[in-house]
Amino acid sequence: MTAQTAQTAANPRPPLRAWTALIGAETRSVVRDTAGLLIPLGMPLLILVMNGVTNRGGGEINGHSVFEVYVVPLVLTIVVATIGVINMPSFLATYRRYKILRRLAVTPAHPAMILVAQVAVSIMQTLLGVAIGLSVAMIAFDVGLPERPWTALGVFALAAFAMYAVGMLVAAIAPTANAAVAIGLTLFFALGATGGMFGPTDAMPEPLAAVGEALPFGAAVQAIGAAWVGFDQEPAHLIALGAAIVVSGAVAVKWFRWD
Amino acid sequence: MPAIAAHGLRKRYGDTLAVDEVTLDIEEQEIYGILGRNGAGKTTSVEIIAGLRRPDEGTVNVLGLDPWRDRARLRTVLGVQLQNAALHSSLTVREMVRLYRSFHRDGADPDGLIEQVGLTAKRDVRFENLSGGQAQRLSIALALVGRPRAVILDELTTGLDPEARRQMWAMLEGLRESGVTIILVSHQMEEVERLCDRVAVIDRGRVLAVDTPDDLVKRADLDQVVRFRTAGAFDPAVLESLDEVDAVTVGEDEVVVTGRGELLQTVATALVRADVVALDTRFQRAGLEDAFLALTGSPIDTDQEQ
Numbered sequence: 001m002t003a004q005t006a007q008t009a010a011n012p013r014p015p016l017r018a019w020t021a022l023i024g025a026e027t028r029s030v031v032r033d034t035a036g037l038l039i040p041l042g043m044p045l046l047i048l049v050m051n052g053v054t055n056r057g058g059g060e061i062n063g064h065s066v067f068e069v070y071v072v073p074l075v076l077t078i079v080v081a082t083i084g085v086i087n088m089p090s091f092l093a094t095y096r097r098y099k100i101l102r103r104l105a106v107t108p109a110h111p112a113m114i115l116v117a118q119v120a121v122s123i124m125q126t127l128l129g130v131a132i133g134l135s136v137a138m139i140a141f142d143v144g145l146p147e148r149p150w151t152a153l154g155v156f157a158l159a160a161f162a163m164y165a166v167g168m169l170v171a172a173i174a175p176t177a178n179a180a181v182a183i184g185l186t187l188f189f190a191l192g193a194t195g196g197m198f199g200p201t202d203a204m205p206e207p208l209a210a211v212g213e214a215l216p217f218g219a220a221v222q223a224i225g226a227a228w229v230g231f232d233q234e235p236a237h238l239i240a241l242g243a244a245i246v247v248s249g250a251v252a253v254k255w256f257r258w259d
Numbered sequence: 260m261p262a263i264a265a266h267g268l269r270k271r272y273g274d275t276l277a278v279d280e281v282t283l284d285i286e287e288q289e290i291y292g293i294l295g296r297n298g299a300g301k302t303t304s305v306e307i308i309a310g311l312r313r314p315d316e317g318t319v320n321v322l323g324l325d326p327w328r329d330r331a332r333l334r335t336v337l338g339v340q341l342q343n344a345a346l347h348s349s350l351t352v353r354e355m356v357r358l359y360r361s362f363h364r365d366g367a368d369p370d371g372l373i374e375q376v377g378l379t380a381k382r383d384v385r386f387e388n389l390s391g392g393q394a395q396r397l398s399i400a401l402a403l404v405g406r407p408r409a410v411i412l413d414e415l416t417t418g419l420d421p422e423a424r425r426q427m428w429a430m431l432e433g434l435r436e437s438g439v440t441i442i443l444v445s446h447q448m449e450e451v452e453r454l455c456d457r458v459a460v461i462d463r464g465r466v467l468a469v470d471t472p473d474d475l476v477k478r479a480d481l482d483q484v485v486r487f488r489t490a491g492a493f494d495p496a497v498l499e500s501l502d503e504v505d506a507v508t509v510g511e512d513e514v515v516v517t518g519r520g521e522l523l524q525t526v527a528t529a530l531v532r533a534d535v536v537a538l539d540t541r542f543q544r545a546g547l548e549d550a551f552l553a554l555t556g557s558p559i560d561t562d563q564e565q
Binding site: 022 | 334
């Protein structure tokens with residue numbers, strides 16, 4: 001064999017089954033990381049059930065219970081926020097720490113493939129979390145489908161993107177895997193606290209509530225709630241989600257390191 | 260045309276010139292050692308060859324490809340084992356080998372490869388539960404899973420016990436037989452002496468010498484020692500006049516001759532001529548380790564100060 005054959009013979013692109021194999025490997029990694037699997041599925045469910053059993057009744061808004069206006073959107077937002085802001089950066093930072101991205105860089109698989117695979121698995125996990133949460137809400141707590149299902153779906157997708165973008169930002173700026181988990185958790189609780197995770201934002205001091213609504217968690221809860229009960233979307237919430245994507249994404253792209 | 264040619268490589272990190280005018284020509288089907296202390300520039304040099312870093316100056320050609328421009332094609336023909344690269348910690352040996360196999364259109368049979376590196380008994384063990392030596396074997400398997408035509412192995416047998424080390428050496432010799440070109444980055448003298456067809460000694464970012472291990476030792480022209488006993492009395496004058504001999508010491512029960520060049524042969528011939536019967540002849544020659552010390556001025560296991 002002469003040196004020239006390498007020029008022409010090999011098809012440099014990885015075969016399609018590299019994608020399925022990578023998604024399979026990421027799925028196994030996620031499933032075997034028990035805490036990372038349970039929190040996005042268990043925590044929203046716990047909040048749903050606790051709100052459900054302690055807070056029946058209350059007023060009605062546009063013919064919908066407080067539960068539909070506030071608790072269900074909150075639960076859905078927690079699912080995407082735990083996966084996007086806590087889990088994803090922790091996986092990415094671990095890959096970097098253990099030089100997995102660098103190892104992949106010397107195979108025909110581009111390291112970006114593992115990021116795509118990780119997002120694919122996150123989406124599956126999100127869908128599973130949403131399915132569990134909504135099933136329990138519908139069966140046990142009498143929640144119906146959203147008044148504006150397509151809007152709800154669109155707003156939810158936007159919220160998911162925003163959370164992933166924030167997660168990428170965390171992964172990009174965190175110097176170590178440990179820092180990624182710490183920053184992710186802190187950010188999750190900060191966004192959650194100001195966004196209504198520990199009680200409706202109406203009860204918060206006005207400036208704090210305003211800040212919370214301008215951040216992606218609060219904006220997502222409000223926007224999903226509006227779609228659920230059939231209110232028009234407030235542009236401020238959509239702008240807040242869009243801004244989170246643009247700003248976090250830009251910073252993440254600027255600071256992201258492969259190794 | 261060499262399989263891998265790196266000419267005039269230079270790479271600077273801040274104030275440090277990590278690689279300075281490094282030139283390496285590696286022939287097809289050769290096991291080529293890169294020997295040097297930690298921080299000498301070995302890893303940077305091979306990372307440039309692997310297309311992971313771009314040199315500030317210099318050109319590289321690997322199997323007809325430019326590692327930087329043709330990175331994608333390079334990956335299909337060059338296998339790389341990185342030092343200390345860990346992997347998905349919760350995947351098992353078998354899952355990992357299959358995963359890496361899936362990246363290649365053409366490659367080795369995963370189970371056969373696992374057998375070859377001696378991990379069959381551990382194939383269902385997760386990466387996080389492997390010993391250092393087992394993890395090392397797995398990383399070698401992953402470097403070979405695409406059946407590369409050339410492979411870079413960085414600190415191949417670090418963490419392996421002597422038995423596993425010998426297994427790995429036999430495997431590399433088999434690879435060379437099958438036509439694979441191998442770059443072996445190492446600071447293990449025994450390994451380099453045993454395996455490498457040629458060795459480049461790198462120190463402070465520069466190539467000090469390239470030669471076969473034997474010739475590196477010969478070139479260093481270090482003292483050799485011949486010891487023997489004689490049945491009767493021995494007159495050192497028989498040997499002292501020889502060019503190759505530096506000193507002859509006649510002790511109570513043995514004669515010790517130090518010198519250089521073809522010492523053993525010269526001494527043996529002279530003894531035969533003088534009708535001296537030598538018993539228990541022992542020959543000590545400097546090894547690669549001594550040659551390395553002579554070339555670089557310090558032992559291999561000291562870190563290079565940056």
